[in-house]
Amino acid sequence: MRPAVFIDRDGTINEQRGYVNHISRFVLLPGVGEAISLLNKNNHLVVVASNQSGVAQGYFPVKLVHEIHDLMKQELAEDDAYLDGVYFCPHHPHGLVSEYRKECGCRKPGTGLIERARAELDIDMQRSFVVGDRWVDIDFAHNASLPGILVLTGYGRGDLEYIVPHKRLKPIFVAEDLLRAVTWILQQDSSF
Numbered sequence: 001m002r003p004a005v006f007i008d009r010d011g012t013i014n015e016q017r018g019y020v021n022h023i024s025r026f027v028l029l030p031g032v033g034e035a036i037s038l039l040n041k042n043n044h045l046v047v048v049a050s051n052q053s054g055v056a057q058g059y060f061p062v063k064l065v066h067e068i069h070d071l072m073k074q075e076l077a078e079d080d081a082y083l084d085g086v087y088f089c090p091h092h093p094h095g096l097v098s099e100y101r102k103e104c105g106c107r108k109p110g111t112g113l114i115e116r117a118r119a120e121l122d123i124d125m126q127r128s129f130v131v132g133d134r135w136v137d138i139d140f141a142h143n144a145s146l147p148g149i150l151v152l153t154g155y156g157r158g159d160l161e162y163i164v165p166h167k168r169l170k171p172i173f174v175a176e177d178l179l180r181a182v183t184w185i186l187q188q189d190s191s192f
Contacts, residue, residue: 001124002045004084005185006114006146007036008132009050011154012178013072016133019054026068029153031179033079038182042189045084045121048072049113049130049140052088056095065090085121087113109139114146127189131181135163138171147172149181 010016015027039046048069055062069086076082089108095101106112117123130141133154141148150156150164150171160174175181 001122002043003127003129003189004045004047004117004121004123004125005039005128005182006047006049006117006130006141006144007178008130008134008137009048009072009088011133011156012131012137012151013048016154019057019059020068021054021060021064023064023067023071026071028072028075029177031177033076033081035177035179035182036076036081036083037079038179038186040081042186044185044189045123046082047085047117047121048083048087049108049117050086050088051108051136052090053092053095053107055090056092056097056100058096062090062100085117087116089113109136109143111140111144114140114144129185131175131178131185133159135159135167135169138164138167138169142169149173149175149184151175151177151181153177 013032017025020026036046052065054060089106090100091102091104093103128146130146131149133151133156138148148171173184
């Protein structure tokens with residue numbers, strides 16, 4: 001069994017630009033390839049867990065999400081980095097596209113994406129983490145009994161200043177970006 005790092009996509013891996021409704025709007029953040037490569041080299045599973053409710057809202061088709069994930073994998077490969085799993089929720093309870101309009105367990109902060117990953121990958125949950133740029137990622141981590149790290153990319157700075165102070169749940173660590181979060185995770189891992 002290997003530990004996993006469950007990473008949010010928009011704002012953590014790629015620039016936060018609202019809905020990524022065209023492939024040209026997908027831009028990796030600096031240091032992301034290096035961060036994921038470090039996890040790969042240190043025997044950690046790397047799993048993307050992302051809400052993509054734009055599908056349910058009718059802003060873009062589910063096919064585009066898959067195309068963006070293919071591009072993400074290609075760009076990461078340029079840094080000798082790879083993903084062990086990519087899981088996303090296309091649902092929203094008030095969506096316009098009937099096929100995706102529903103309450104579900106896979107929409108973060110529900111834990112369905114982690115449960116799917118656990119069913120498909122041999123994960124050491126005791127040594128796993130969640131990293132994201134929104135407070136909902138910290139809630140997601142808590143619901144899965146995992147430590148949650150907030151990065152200050154994407155919505156992170158605003159969530160840290162305006163949302164986190166009013167919440168009971170707090171991130172276990174706040175990092176400038178994914179690379180700094182991964183460096184911290186690997187330091188913790190050496191203490192196991």
